Amino acid sequence: MSCEEFKVFSCNANMDLSKEVVACLGKTLGKGRITKFSDGEIQVALEEGVRGYDCFVVQSTSSPVNSNLMELLIMIDAMRRASAGRINAVIPYYGYARQDRKARARDPITAKLVANLITAAGADRVVTMDLHASQIQGFFDLPVDHLEGLPVLAKHFLNKKMENVVVVSPDHGSVRRTRNLAQKINAPIAIIDKRRPEANKCEVMNIIGDVAGKDCILIDDMIDTAGTIVSAIDALREKGCKKVYVCATHPVLSGPAIDRLRGADIEEIVVLNTIELPEEKMLDNLTQLSVAPLFAEAISRVHNNESLSELFE
Numbered sequence: 001m002s003c004e005e006f007k008v009f010s011c012n013a014n015m016d017l018s019k020e021v022v023a024c025l026g027k028t029l030g031k032g033r034i035t036k037f038s039d040g041e042i043q044v045a046l047e048e049g050v051r052g053y054d055c056f057v058v059q060s061t062s063s064p065v066n067s068n069l070m071e072l073l074i075m076i077d078a079m080r081r082a083s084a085g086r087i088n089a090v091i092p093y094y095g096y097a098r099q100d101r102k103a104r105a106r107d108p109i110t111a112k113l114v115a116n117l118i119t120a121a122g123a124d125r126v127v128t129m130d131l132h133a134s135q136i137q138g139f140f141d142l143p144v145d146h147l148e149g150l151p152v153l154a155k156h157f158l159n160k161k162m163e164n165v166v167v168v169s170p171d172h173g174s175v176r177r178t179r180n181l182a183q184k185i186n187a188p189i190a191i192i193d194k195r196r197p198e199a200n201k202c203e204v205m206n207i208i209g210d211v212a213g214k215d216c217i218l219i220d221d222m223i224d225t226a227g228t229i230v231s232a233i234d235a236l237r238e239k240g241c242k243k244v245y246v247c248a249t250h251p252v253l254s255g256p257a258i259d260r261l262r263g264a265d266i267e268e269i270v271v272l273n274t275i276e277l278p279e280e281k282m283l284d285n286l287t288q289l290s291v292a293p294l295f296a297e298a299i300s301r302v303h304n305n306e307s308l309s310e311l312f313e
Contacts, residue, residue, distance in 0.1 A: 006054035006303045009046075009079075011071040014092060017273050018058040020292030025300065030055070032078075034071055042067070044074045051083040054303050056127075058295075061095030061114070062275040063254060069095065069114065073121040080122030088302060089123040090295060092274035093222075093250045097132035100139075115139035127298055129274055129291065130221050130249040145308050147298055149249040149272045150177065152289050154184035156270055157217060157245070164242075165215045166190050170232040174220050181219050181247075190216070192232050212240035215267075222250035223271065226257040230264050243267040250274050251288070253281050261286075 009030040010018030022029050031047035057079070059072040072089060079087050099110035111133075118126065119141055126140055129147040137144040157165075168190045169178035175191060182189045190209025216236050223229055223246070233244050244266055251271035253261075258281055261269060269286045277288060294311060301308050 005052075006056065006299070007048075007050060008056045008058065008299065009075065011057065011059035011068065011075055013060045013062055013068040013071070014058050014274075014276060016276055017092065017290070017292055017295075020290060021058065021296045021299065024293050024296035032075065034075075042070050042074055044071070044078045046078050046082055049082070050079055052085045054086045054088070055079050055084040056088045056090050056299050056302075058090040058092070060091060060093035060275055062093050062250075062252065065095045069117075073117055076118070076121040076123050086124045087122055088125045088127060088299075089118055090299065091126060091128045092291065092295065093252075094128050094131055094136070097136055100133045100136055111136050112139040125302065127295070127302065129272075129295075132221055145298060145302065147291075147294060147308075148312055149274070149291060149294075150180055150184070152272060152291060152294065153219070153247050153249075153270060154181055156287070156289060157181075157185050157247075162215060164213070165217060166209065166211055167217045167219060168192065168209075168211065168232065168236065170194070170218055170220050170228050177221065178219055181217070185217075187217075192235060194228070194231070207235055207239055211236055214241055215243045215245065216241045217245045217247060219246075220248045222252050223248045223257060223261075223269075224252040225255045226253070226260040226264075230260045233264050233266065237265065245270065247271070251277055251281070251286075253277070258283065 007030040008022050009032050012034055018029060033045045035043050057075050061069045076087055096110045096114045125143045127145045130149050137146055165187045167178050167182040167187050169175045170192050171194050178189050190207055190211050193206040218232055229246055236244055245268050246266055247270040249272050271288050272291050273288050298308055
């Protein structure tokens with residue numbers, strides 16, 4: 001057998017998503033057990049054979065970031081030592097992606113370090129979604145399939161049949177993403193020009209574009225502490241916008257994010273399920289859309305050595 005069959009395993013970070021993915025594929029999750037020793041060391045046990053199989057392991061490196069990363073690395077190593085035919089790391093949310101360059105002297109480039117760790121563990125391919133910076137694909141010395149969550153978000157807003165809407169970028173780094181969404185829903189764009197004095201803090205400077213009397217869709221790749229989003233909403237309100245919708249691929253929602261979002265005047269928060277959310281983070285106005293069909297199709301195409309380009313449209 002040489003990758004003629006495939007199996008999908010899951011670590012702990014994305015269990016619900018993994019179950020949805022295998023349901024779309026008409027399969028069941030591979031049997032594996034992840035436990036911890038009393039001192040916190042992670043132990044992985046594969047409870048079925050993988051020799052010669054095309055194996056996919058689903059795991060976001062979300063909070064707790066280091067624990068989830070180690071689970072992924074150990075699972076990959078276990079598969080490699082069990083003679084898996086090919087090991088594909090399916091990482092819906094790639095943590096450490098914001099540390100992708102030397103912003104100051106003596107900074108590490110941790111996104112590259114994590115890529116090296118995944119490669120060293122024995123992965124043959126990575127399938128991920130909406131990296132914080134698309135050039136992170138180049139940090140890997142192996143194939144990377146970079147899926148986009150934008151079509152899922154765009155479909156949601158198209159179904160609303162919204163009128164007089166503008167898509168807003170919360171900063172210059174999200175302009176390309178903003179243009180793509182605006183093109184899909186046939187809307188103009190606006191850009192918030194901001195200055196960030198330090199990490200997780202920002203100061204809104206100006207709004208480029210017309211938002212007065214319009215419904216605004218704020219889009220970003222992730223919502224972490226929600227400081228950027230809340231500052232952007234305040235600026236849009238000052239310019240006379242009507243309703244504000246917020247959308248993002250990755251609902252990191254750390255620290256004060258939930259309190260900030262709960263206190264903000266937001267019509268709807270739309271995110272994807274690349275990160276599992278506990279019940280206490282499921283706000284009344286939060287909608288979480290599933291990317292399981294997209295990842296299932298990607299897994300099927302990777303296994304059959306078919307093109308994935310159609311999934312990026």
